[in-house]
Amino acid sequence: MEFVRRLGRSPRERGSLNNGTCPDVFELSSGDFAVIGTDMTEALEGKLPPDAARANYERIVVVSRETFLAAKHDIPEA
Template identity: 45%
Template sequence: MTRPWEADPSASFHRRLGRSAQETDDSDGRDACPDIWQLSNGDVAVIGRDLTGTYAARLPSGVSVAADERLVVIPGNMLSAAKSDIPDA
């Protein structure tokens, strides 16, 4: 069975949405920095902490995480900083 949407692994990183983790003070500049990127095909890549296992038992009704998906968490201020880069629907 095919899904209505599938991630395209051939898409490349196009532009950062918002500011870097260093600019938002969410990184010490060494490694493991959260980030949000628009890909060349318009999809969005989010780099964050994998908390799939932590949230698995408490997902709201109607929410699921497939075996090939991960629930990642990023600092709220990073998403707020990206707001001006995200077009309205």
């Protein structure tokens, strides 16, 4: 699996002052998406809706609204 492209603007283009370390969204060669965000599993797992769950290998990752909105125009419709 490979990173194909970034969705949205780079962290630096969004104003990150931390040498580009910031939430990010990527499309993968498999067609799936990868996100870089803050691991909030411990804080949010107990607040999941009753019909939601996560596997042991999954994490709850928070990505800023700004990052997702910046990626919106690059997310395919289908």
